[in-house]
Amino acid sequence: MSKFNRRQFLHTSAGFAGSVALFGALGRPAFAQDTAVRHFWWGNPERDKRTFAVIDIYNGKTPGVVVSGETLGFADYFTKLTTQIAGGNMPDVIQQGYGVLFEYIANGAVVPLDDFVGKSLDISKMDQSAIDAGTVDGKFYALSIGANSHMAVFNTRLFEEAGVKPGETFDPYAYTYDELKEFAVAIKEATGVAGTDDNTADYQNFSDFTVQKGANLYNEDGSYGPTQEIVEEYWSTWAAIRDAGGTPPGPESAALAGVSELSQLGVVTGKSAMSYLWSNQLVGVQGLMQDVLGAAVYPNTPEMIPGSVIQPSQFVCLTRDSGNPEAATAYMSAFVNDLDMTAVLGLERGIPSNSEVRAALEPNLSPAEKVSVEFFDRIQGKTAPLTAPPPSGSAEVEQTFERLAVSVLLGERTIPEVATDFLNQAKAILARA
């Protein structure tokens, strides 16, 4: 399977390039007496650039410790991590998301940090909510590196050309799917660019919609929450916008089902004026385009029940395989506390959980980061409560949703048929997991 070869090749060549850089920087072989710490994250070009810069700063400040970075796209990250778990050679410090973290704690790949708190690891300035989010059964496992929420981003130039004014034509912090349809069509007519991406196959939007309809994605007992009515209504809602001409054609959106690369978002490719993502991705997306992006919440139903949550975007965690947990946790500590380092990281991974860091960042924010901060201020108190992390099998349910939604986009089967099919398959997957 050539996939493996490519990955291994990337890995070894990255490692090689890294060590060449180190020799150059230190002017002497680095491996004999120095403590090595490996940091592995999933990212995008912007994040990778910032994180490698931060690693350089840390290595410059701490003689005797050499941190090296490894990065992959989100889709490949967990594949590689899994093989590393099996091989017993996980990096010291890994990135985790809220959804999957608990599985890794349960199987022992991620270890508690309590022994290091107050020594190598300083969490005295962290928000209590962030500490709680990383605590399981009274043990502290995961250091939050930013808060996150669902965000719609729009191309301000195209909106302006179509005369759609955020705050006047529609309220970016409370608007309905009907309003979205109206201004999406107006943008298409005025500019020739579709007003919005088509989210028929977007599970994140679907989960948002489910909560807006008063249900949960997963019930307390781990069973699947959305009903036949909710699934049908979700797909019909988007079908109405698509049929009115507010989105790119169905087959075009079908090609993007399940694609997670930021470069494929409608706002980046120029195929639409509005795309949907996690708020911390705004900085990365803005880095890929010329036009200025504005931020809005996800569309809602007329009842305006909040559907988005604010949750830790990512954590850094210590792994079972770390040979130098003191050095590793000291690096983790600096990653969230050191003002030189956090200044470089900015808001790219989300809003930092350390109040001192937030205050220090305030005067030097980039325009995109300012949009992010304002968005966060505006959605406070307007979000849904954080639910329990999803059960195992949820990733497969998500992929099944994306797959079946394609037949809705292509108009191959009726919406009720596909909805029934999806819910049956989701049940079967959860029963098997």
Next chain:
Amino acid sequence: MHKFLRRNFAGYAFLSPWLIGFFLLAIGPILASLYLSFTKYNVVRPPQWIGLDNYFYMFQMDQRFWKALQVTFQFVVISVPLKLMFALGVAMALDKGIRAIGWYRALFYLPSILGGSIAVAILWRQLFNYDGVINSILRLFGGDGPYWLSDPKYSLWTLIVLAIWQFGSPMLIFLAGLRAIPQELYEAAEIDAAGPVRKFFAITVPLLAPVIFFNLVLQMIEAFKSFSGAFIISGGTGAPLDSLLFFTVYLYNEAFAFLRMGYASALAWVLLLIIALFTAIAFWTSKYWVHYENERG
């Protein structure tokens, strides 16, 4: 035994790099995967013995398994004959003493070297995109191309074309086979007033049969194992609507996206048995249509 070892020690010593590699890197993992196919194994927890459950589930419950089989068979049945015909056609064209033939051979072989690579799969995706090269050309002539990649009606055909394009290695083998056919036979046929079609079916095909058979078996196995093109073009999931869910892509997903290593191992063994079965069928039929020159009968 001792004597035997002493006498052949040097030979085995020279073979040892291969032997060690074979037992450690091939036989070892193969046996391990046979064991794992009877377990539930998610990598992070130790494997758990569940007997034949994986196989029962596969044949009785798993709709995607049957879909993957269907897609793979469709691909094999369509792409292999087309590729062989194309390779034979090009080989026959090159068999005429054209000038700079070496260059043409190298040129036509090139796609086979590139074809399995990720870069070409990505290139293919660009070519067949809705706004890609193929549709741009169609638009020049006033046509409007379909969504090749996101419409399940067409997506598999893009991969079949990709497979045919990699005709280089069967072509080279055909060329060698054509060279081995004695020219006298054609001359004799011409004297008897046989046309090109008659010559092809009465001389070329029967005498080339062993080579055709060899290429058929090789390409069939290759097609069953085909992975990277479908993986890249479908974004790793077999999309759209599982129309590119090659058996290997499904296997990869079960193993690395959903961490069902036990089930994926069972899938791998089923694929092995399918390939073995089809190879056996090919060998069995071969005695009716493949005749070797040194056979008397």
